Amino acid sequence: xxxxxxxxxxxxxxxxxxxxxxxxGRGESFALVGESxxxxxxxLKAIAGQAHEWTGSIxxxxxxxGRRRDAAxxxxxxxxxxxxxxxxxxxxxxxxxxxxPLAVHRIAGRDGKVLAMLDAVGLSRRFRFRLPHQLSGGQRxxxxxxxxxxxxxxxxxxxxxxxxxxxxxxxxxLNLLAxxxxxxxxxxxxxTHDLPIVSFLCDRLGVLRLGRLExxxxxxxxxxxxxxxxxxxxxxxRSAGG
Amino acid sequence: MNVLSRxxxxxxxxxxxxxxxxxxxxxxxxxxxxxxxxxxxLAIIIALLLVAxxxxxxxxxxxxxxxxxxxxxPPSVAHWMGTDELGRDxxxxxxxxxxxxxxxxxxVAVIAAPxxxxxxxxxxxxxGWVDRVLMGVTDVFLSMPRLILALAFVxxxxxxxxxxxxxxxxxxxxxxxxxxxxxxxxxxxxEFIAAVQMQGASHARVIWRHVIPLCxxxxxxxxTLDMAGIILTAAGLGFLGLGAQPPMPEWGAMISRGRAFIxxxxxxxxxxxxxxxxxxxxxxxxxxxxxDVLDPKQKVKS
Numbered sequence: 001x002x003x004x005x006x007x008x009x010x011x012x013x014x015x016x017x018x019x020x021x022x023x024x025g026r027g028e029s030f031a032l033v034g035e036s037x038x039x040x041x042x043x044l045k046a047i048a049g050q051a052h053e054w055t056g057s058i059x060x061x062x063x064x065x066g067r068r069r070d071a072a073x074x075x076x077x078x079x080x081x082x083x084x085x086x087x088x089x090x091x092x093x094x095x096x097x098x099x100x101p102l103a104v105h106r107i108a109g110r111d112g113k114v115l116a117m118l119d120a121v122g123l124s125r126r127f128r129f130r131l132p133h134q135l136s137g138g139q140r141x142x143x144x145x146x147x148x149x150x151x152x153x154x155x156x157x158x159x160x161x162x163x164x165x166x167x168x169x170x171x172x173x174l175n176l177l178a179x180x181x182x183x184x185x186x187x188x189x190x191x192t193h194d195l196p197i198v199s200f201l202c203d204r205l206g207v208l209r210l211g212r213l214e215x216x217x218x219x220x221x222x223x224x225x226x227x228x229x230x231x232x233x234x235x236x237x238r239s240a241g242g
Numbered sequence: 243m244n245v246l247s248r249x250x251x252x253x254x255x256x257x258x259x260x261x262x263x264x265x266x267x268x269x270x271x272x273x274x275x276x277x278x279x280x281x282x283x284l285a286i287i288i289a290l291l292l293v294a295x296x297x298x299x300x301x302x303x304x305x306x307x308x309x310x311x312x313x314x315x316p317p318s319v320a321h322w323m324g325t326d327e328l329g330r331d332x333x334x335x336x337x338x339x340x341x342x343x344x345x346x347x348x349x350v351a352v353i354a355a356p357x358x359x360x361x362x363x364x365x366x367x368x369x370g371w372v373d374r375v376l377m378g379v380t381d382v383f384l385s386m387p388r389l390i391l392a393l394a395f396v397x398x399x400x401x402x403x404x405x406x407x408x409x410x411x412x413x414x415x416x417x418x419x420x421x422x423x424x425x426x427x428x429x430x431x432x433e434f435i436a437a438v439q440m441q442g443a444s445h446a447r448v449i450w451r452h453v454i455p456l457c458x459x460x461x462x463x464x465x466t467l468d469m470a471g472i473i474l475t476a477a478g479l480g481f482l483g484l485g486a487q488p489p490m491p492e493w494g495a496m497i498s499r500g501r502a503f504i505x506x507x508x509x510x511x512x513x514x515x516x517x518x519x520x521x522x523x524x525x526x527x528x529x530x531x532x533x534d535v536l537d538p539k540q541k542v543k544s
Contacts, residue, residue, distance in 0.1 A: 050436055069440075069442075070442075078441070079437070079440050081436070081437060082433075087433035087436075087437050090434075091455055093259075100451075101442075104441055104443045104447065126257075127255070129261065129262035131266075134254060147437065147441075150441075151441065
């Protein structure tokens with residue numbers, strides 16, 4: 001579904017991701033892990049079309065991506081951002097936020113679709129006309145996930161979707177993401193520094209260090225601590241040590 | 243259904259879009275009504291609106307015709323504010339002047355605020371060379387004193403009330419552009435903007451539906467606070483003979499005419515002066531109250 005070949009991404013001429021290649025199959029959940037500054041979010045931005053200085057090839061569903069993302073792309077790939085406090089427009093109600101993608105793509109039947117989506121992400125319908133400041137962090141993140149799903153994309157890019165949330169709420173959101181993937185056959189590309197999330201939600205993972213891919217492994221190998229790169233084992237050890 | 247009750251308006255869980263919008267509006271109105279000074283300002287503005295609307299009925303005399311036997315009469319029961327050098331009733335002229343003042347203020351606001359808002363939002367949103375060009379133009383306008391620039395424009399366009407409005411509008415927009423740009427820059431890189439771009443919204447849509455609404459409240463506040471300045475600039479142009487032309491009862495022009503008699507017949511210049519001060523004060527007080535209610539930074543704190 002997603003094919004990355006020899007991807008190099010730069011910011012103002014300084015390369016931060018060096019020649020990264022990996023494939024994510026249809027319906028698969030793939031994690032990019034690494035410390036902050038390892039370039040994992042940058043790869044996501046390049047795929048999403050928010051970072052423009054890149055070379056190499058990005059393919060989605062077999063089509064090579066250019067510098068601009070067209071309407072067909074955004075209906076296939078959507079993103080959930082890290083900070084639910086920053087990713088919702090402060091003056092727009094939940095209804096406005098969820099209707100916007102339908103309005104942009106001139107899709108009819110907005111009321112029904114919005115209500116169905118609220119149900120799908122487990123938000124009560126009475127939240128429909130609330131403003132973001134009247135919602136909790138977990139509820140906001142549910143709205144952000146609902147917004148990403150409004151266009152019924154096959155691929156979700158998840159940028160640390162739970163790291164800004166309280167621990168008790170993290171589990172709810174992770175369960176929701178797992179359920180939605182099972183129901184809708186979604187492909188996930190998850191960026192995180194949290195290894196337990198990877199073993200819960202993902203099938204395979206790529207370990208990034210200083211903008212280079214150290215290894216790609218099955219989650220089973222992560223669970224049993226059998227990552228083959230020294231850096232991967234170091235991450236696991238650090239995660240276990242707290 | 244208890245439609246339009248307090249509970250219905252303040253409900254945390256509105257059932258329709260209309261209820262949610264009305265509820266937000268009601269919260270603003272309620273917060274504003276708790277500020278006595280803002281209410282005084284609002285009362286003055288409403289009074290100005292009513293006086294302007296019903297000038298012909300309220301004014302006891304014609305604003306243009308007087309009798310020369312009656313010239314320069316002090317305030318009395320017949321002429322509450324006295325008469326001017328042509329025997330015209332100053333009270334009637336001040337009342338009719340409210341229309342001119344209101345027209346100037348509204349026209350300037352309608353021209354300058356949207357122009358500044360759009361220039362600022364576009365500039366802040368795109369950044370780069372668009373920003374540099376637009377802000378360069380803005381800086382050129384900002385670098386000159388407002389009244390002098392307006393004077394220069396009126397001198398070029400010719401005296402008259404329409405040209406005064408255009409001149410004041412041309413000098414007023416750069417401030418709004420600066421405010422809107424600064425506001426836009428604070429959330430330009432926010433994820434909610436990235437999210438809506440990610441959904442395929444065009445730049446025009448992002449600016450119009452997502453950027454401008456966030457700049458709107460600070461611009462509205464600034465416009466109300468600037469109203470006093472606009473009135474004073476208009477009066478200044480009138481005083482210098484470049485705004486409204488005689489015999490129009492524009493307040494600044496009236497003060498200018500009364501200047502010749504200020505030592506012996508003080509009321510000729512003083513009465514329209516009072517009108518300018520009171521109306522300016524009204525807009526200032528109301529703008530101040532609006533800022534307390536609408537300013538997003540204040541809101542975060544509360």
